[in-house]
Amino acid sequence: MHRNNKNNQNMRIYRPGMLQVGNYADYINKTVVVSNQTDKPAKKRRFSLVWLVVFLAIVGSIGYLFRGDVKSITNQSIVNRPIANVNSALLSKPQTTVCNGNTNPKQIIVILSLQHLWACNYNLVAYSSNVVTGYTGNPADVTPTGTYHIYTKETNVTLTGNDGVTSWHDPVSYWMPFLFNQYGAYGFHDATWRTPNQFGNISTSSPNASHGCVEAPLNTAKWLYDWTQVGTPITIQAT
Numbered sequence: 508m509h510r511n512n513k514n515n516q517n518m519r520i521y522r523p524g525m526l527q528v529g530n531y532a533d534y535i536n537k538t539v540v541v542s543n544q545t546d547k548p549a550k551k552r553r554f555s556l557v558w559l560v561v562f563l564a565i566v567g568s569i570g571y572l573f574r575g576d577v578k579s580i581t582n583q584s585i586v587n588r589p590i591a592n593v594n595s596a597l598l599s600k601p602q603t604t605v606c607n608g609n610t611n612p613k614q615i616i617v618i619l620s621l622q623h624l625w626a627c628n629y630n631l632v633a634y635s636s637n638v639v640t641g642y643t644g645n646p647a648d649v650t651p652t653g654t655y656h657i658y659t660k661e662t663n664v665t666l667t668g669n670d671g672v673t674s675w676h677d678p679v680s681y682w683m684p685f686l687f688n689q690y691g692a693y694g695f696h697d698a699t700w701r702t703p704n705q706f707g708n709i710s711t712s713s714p715n716a717s718h719g720c721v722e723a724p725l726n727t728a729k730w731l732y733d734w735t736q737v738g739t740p741i742t743i744q745a746t
Contacts, residue, residue: 606630613739615695615731617721619650620746622707624721626734634734636727637707639698642716645670647690650711650719655685655741657694660732666696670718681728685741695721697728 605616606627614627619640626634641650647670661682668675668691677700684694698717706724709716721743723731 604630604632606632611740613735615735615739615741617650617741617743618746619652619711619744622709622711624723624727626731634727634730636723638727639701639706639709639717639722640711641719642714643711644714645672647671648717648719650717650721650743651686651688651693652743652745655743657683657685657735657737657739657741658687659684659737660735662732666720668718675718679728680725681732683732683735690719693719693721695723695728695731697725698722699725 605618605625606614607630609616609627609630611627612629615624616627617624617638617640622638622640624636624638625632642648663678663680664682665676665678666682667677670690677698679696679698682694682696684692686693701722703724705715706722
């Protein structure tokens with residue numbers, strides 16, 4: 508009987524979790540003799556239990572930290588947060604220019620009210636400049652609106668004429684006429700007798716405006732001469 512009891516005690520298996528609720532001192536004071544077949548599975552189960560506890564602790568900690576991060580966004584809502592922080596310039600539509608919609612590889616547009624011209628390469632602005640256009644106080648000096656074409660190109664010529672009020676004799680470096688009517692020829696040319704700040708700043712109602720031609724700074728006239736060709740379309744608009 509005693510031997511059987513001893514054998515029974517020696518074959519006792521401590522299952523996972525038993526040491527947490529049993530008499531741990533009793534376990535230490537006893538010599539537990541188990542076979543290799545029973546010892547290894549017990550250790551394996553205890554090892555699995557430890558890793559299970561560690562895994563659950565880690566998962567719980569991550570969940571707590573995640574919830575804490577969300578709650579730490581004080582008085583803010585991801586749904587209600589405005590999009591105003593996005594650079595509005597990146598979302599804005601492309602700026603509209605007078606060349607938008609142009610289908611010609613080369614096109615010159617002049618707007619009289621703005622005293623400005625644009626050279627368009629299809630719908631892109633290739634060049635722009637302030638200009639001086641005709642005086643509206645005299646019919647012969649009005650820059651005519653409409654669509655025309657450059658019909659010749661010349662350099663180093665002298666423009667002469669008479670509008671019934673005054674006459675002129677002006678040497679120019681670049682001359683690109685686009686219209687000839689009962690009053691004479693109208694075209695683009697440089698006007699070196701003007702100061703730079705006059706271009707774009709002389710009203711068409713001023714007697715100091717042109718005699719009907721589109722006058723440009725020397726560098727603009729040169730650029731237009733090099734860029735245009737005979738047949739380049741010209742559009743002159745009031746506004």
